């Protein structure tokens with residue numbers, strides 16, 4: 038049975054939720070699922086904006102046919118051709134051979150590469166092109182690398198609706214809600230929106246800022262992304278978050294403590310550091326065991342907090358692999374402007390400090406608060422005092 042919602046009088050959300058998928062992009066855990074959003078404009082012409090993943094294809098097609106209610110589908114706009122949105126487009130075209138597909142030249146090339154064939158009549162658009170569908174005029178804005186190079190976004194100049202592709206998206210299935218003002222976003226959604234942005238689009242901050250600059254000139258009333266909630270109220274709040282993330286500015290003054298420990302002694306040091314920080318009035322702390330926490334959560338909080346304390350054991354003359362993965366991921370996603378404190382542990386020849394220093398040094402605008410805090414196997418009086426002093430240094434730099 039169909040399951041759709043109205044966005045405006047003429048625009049419907051016809052997407053679907055996937056609560057069964059464990060790993061988004063086969064890498065990021067999605068405990069709360071994800072939605073694949075697709076939209077239809079009913080005007081003098083009918084227009085489908087993006088499709089959906091194959092896993093929800095049946096629901097998506099049922100929704101599409103319900104909304105069309107026997108009308109032909111005149112156009113299908115593909116803003117982003119990644120298979121989690123486009124895999125079902127061929128099914129749409131088999132049912133609607135009358136449909137003309139509108140997209141960028143690069144997207145058509147990539148559709149061919151992926152084998153999304155039988156496209157029929159196509160219309161290639163570029164930055165600034167406009168198309169009228171009756172009451173509504175759409176303009177197309179290129180947004181390269183706002184996830185993939187072929188991406189564009191579509192702006193409905195009539196109603197001020199921005200179809201933003203993967204920009205302004207989020208993990209989490211919608212479960213009946215559609216609009217951000219229907220949920221407690223700060224309580225229930227912001228962490229997953231940040232985890233989505235930072236891990237999926239995080240590397241492309243400058244490109245996101247380019248898109249936001251272009252968006253400054255247009256009066257956006259509604260944002261319709263391809264995953265997550267639709268924004269029609271308080272859009273500025275979400276745009277501000279994206280500006281912070283895209284410019285690699287921390288959202289909050291606080292400390293992310295990430296530790297790697299096999300037998301619990303480095304963990305003990307992490308707990309002592311946290312306790313000392315709290316004693317000194319620094320309570321905005323989030324602590325993770327890197328072996329137990331998927332790196333996508335660590336990345337999300339690395340984008341959130343101003344300070345990052347890394348405490349790691351030495352492992353076969355090198356850094357402990359999950360800690361290395363975390364720092365490598367921060368590098369890959371171009372994280373910048375953070376303040377680090379590091380602690381190493383080793384039993385016969387500690388090496389973790391050297392590797393962590395080198396990796397942090399390879400990133401842009403990172404400050405390292407301490408040169409070396411090395412512990413041998415377990416926390417003794419000297420390490421305890423050194424951790425206390427490190428907490429002082431961190432607290433001071435947070436002022």
Ligand SMILES: Cc1cc2nc3c(=O)[nH]c(=O)nc-3n(C[C@H](O)[C@H](O)[C@H](O)COP(=O)(O)O)c2cc1C
Pocket residue numbers: 297298299300301302303304350351352353354355382383384385386387388413414415
């Ligand atoms: C497989 C393995 C390899 C290790 N390699 C080194 C090493 O190369 N150099 C060193 O000083 N300690 C090494 N250690 C010791 C760890 O760093 C040790 O777990 C640590 O000193 C104690 O901290 P923990 O209780 O937090 O695990 C190794 C331990 C294991 C289990």
